[in-house]
Amino acid sequence: MPTSTTVASQATVSESNRSRILQHLYYHGICSRAQIAKALGLTPAAITKITARLIEAGIIEETGDMEGRLNRRSIGLNLDPTRFHVIGVKFARSLVEIGVFDLSGTALSIEDLPTVSEDTIPQTIADIHTKVGALLDADPAIIAIGMAVPGPYLREAGYTTVVSSMQGWRTINFLDEFDTAFRVPVFVEQDARAGVLAQHLFSDDGHCNNLAYYLLGEGVGLGVIDHGNLINGAQGTATELGHTSVDVNGLPCDCGNVGCLERYCSANAIHERINAAGIIADSPLMTHRQACNALFGLVCDGDRQATAILDEASRYIAYGCVTICNMFNPERIILGDIVSGAGQRLLDIVRDITSRRVSAEVIEATDIRLSQLPADATVAGAAAVAITQFLTTPSRFFDIS
Template identity: 55%
Template structure:
């Protein structure tokens, strides 16, 4: 949410139908006018008129002939995903990452702010504002900013209710800090829900396959309507898409899996509970366990690593057959499996996608999780649930932040096309497509 909270809301039936066309093209790729008309239940003349406006505004391009029925040929249409860009900003406990992406989720530029502690948070918030504005000034094709923050995030109040191990983030009001900070709309989402959007928009194995047929896919495309994204990183979170919509809850704190207890007499948590899932399988908990007396002899130098490096060390040592590492990894994976049991029994998704740092454990994680689910989840529910690791990059939450902005674009593409022209006009030059690169601010 931002000062642009209502920006881009379709103001007419025509604009709403253009949004439907844009989302269909984003999901399926190149389609014919005839296929779009059939898929959306609109007449061919209506589609021709709408598409003509979208071509004129720079949203859609014609791609050439497509093979059609009875040897007829149709002109293909594609959404101009490379012409519009968004910035994604990921707030983790100890670091902030940012990136520029096109509408297809292709990374074009990425960077990270220095690692921080609690006392550095105010300066980091200021640095994010400076960094994002610098990137916006250099690229007028950027039309929105998406941010992914740890949960539970109280979306209407703009603040995080709890961040274990980095309580300083609770003092930041993200709406106050960023809603007026940029010349483009800014949208903020809880990190796991942002990850669920990324899976739905960008993951090739979760989008509807592009099956060939006359002038488009052979079957009417359908989005993943019941999807759970299970984030196991510095924290543990869950984003659930139910019937095509994110589950948010009354204040935005729904699906807070990390603070579901798996041991009523277990480790104390900063939330006030005991035995919270996050205290056993998050990257922070893994790092703490590796530094504990029980394992310190096995990982003597782990104290000098960050959380991600500690996890990588554990995974590497376990893969090499190191017994203490293998034993600890099995314990972690078992706890991740308990989380999947809760997801299946509570939400009954068609897919659970496990992502972020701990998903880097790979096949050992997946095998253990599936075993735990087979032993503990309701049989009638688990049989219809597919569990897999994310096929997105390791930092899928950063891509999720971008997905928050892309999803808003797809809700009202006409308004964002107008914004892009305004920004290009003010800058005095047309957007330039640059190759992907890595950079540090």
Template identity: 30%
Template structure:
């Protein structure tokens, strides 16, 4: 029995959510007898289990397989400028717990790291099935080293080896990724982009970002910076952006830009019916 074939079938079941033996044979091109042997081995190892049957208008309904939800639990932590969110899910993405706490970045880098350590430590203490940690931040990230290169509008957060620090502290596999890209991945796995191979996911919040999927894969670009929509220059002589360039889209259309424009207008005596 080929190990790659075993992993391939396991991946196919995970990607589809549920799959029948017949469907797996059709998808992989393997003989039904070989699929049955591979599935039997996956079940023996406690990786997949049977659950439910596929709908059928005629004939016998197919038994469906899915990855065991408690194969491992995962922690996701989204570190935002205002709030930090900590979620624990099972292996299939079902939310087990969700918590939101103020980030309080004005108190400095050490405070934020203490917050991360405290919340991750509490989550791990309450769940001994956790096998990995994912961190999302709205910044410029070196995906290979897991380093936060730059956090817009947050002074002092440059070249922070965040992935290595958390990995060393807790001894678990850690992934660091841009927030918008993590949202796009979740949308493809669970949301409106499910089953779509090509799409662009755009977020307009306090900043502006995008994630691009091409042929079912996240498109990163030559420097891993594809999707930095907010820092696209629209006016070369425009206002100074936090990234150091002038006239970025984010300077004019982000949440920060709208708030600053409202403040400026009010200071100049513009009347607002909302205030």
């Protein structure tokens, strides 16, 4: 329909300009209308109109006179990151974590739910409804919920196609379960993609538009931002590094593929090797996180068997990093989640192997490091998913059209 196309297009342009203004204030802090107009190439009239509606809706505020350039005085505009809160929910396999964050990514609270097993998934879902409901009742500043779930997550269908070693999660349709369950909108994203958004939004060390977050947890995942765009794939299942084969004749995986990376270096895979080696008392009773942390402790104490297990896993993590360099050529690769707790020893092995297996010009331009975020990147990432939606489609959250 031509008429509705016109309306849609013009609404899209308005929303896009609102979003650009909000993002400018989010990333640059207090700015005058004139500064925003110059930075974004918008007319002063457009800025005045849009910011008036944003002020009226209580999203941004005037801060009084600020020193203008050329000694003119002007009014500053501010998007106060503490004014609004979001909830982030991280679904790993046995771990579910719920956090409340402000828009700058500062955690106001983080809570772990009881360890999940195949049998207790329904109870966990019920607990999430209760806990999130209580958080929303207690804090009217919460405007959205983000959820980070294991990939390959089908964005439209609402479920994950394979959750290796814990297939019970396949039966959960996150959209059916949560989409309209609360007073605020809910956004679901693949876990490592949420993690890369957290690194993009909340990292202190400079804005990087070519960024990869390499999730080394109960699964192995990857999120990539290429020239500012999140790589999604047609169904939202791209960057599925954990199920990419590092040995086409290797170990079979639940996904149907052979030699999948996560069979060699996920927290679960390492936990299996710890159990088989029998080097940690009661390790079969531990969570994957506990077993890995105990292993890292033994490595620090110089235990040879523990070190051999960690080093082998680290080599596979490095092979994954070689694939990341070849496939995505990011400027920065950030290692996070449980296995990144191995720290410098892991990082040294990864840097050594990538320096030999990736061409010199590429690896020299690639900064590989451990996550520096104060909270786990995936639970902060779940919050980042919600914040990104707020910054890009503000009219979904407030009546400002």
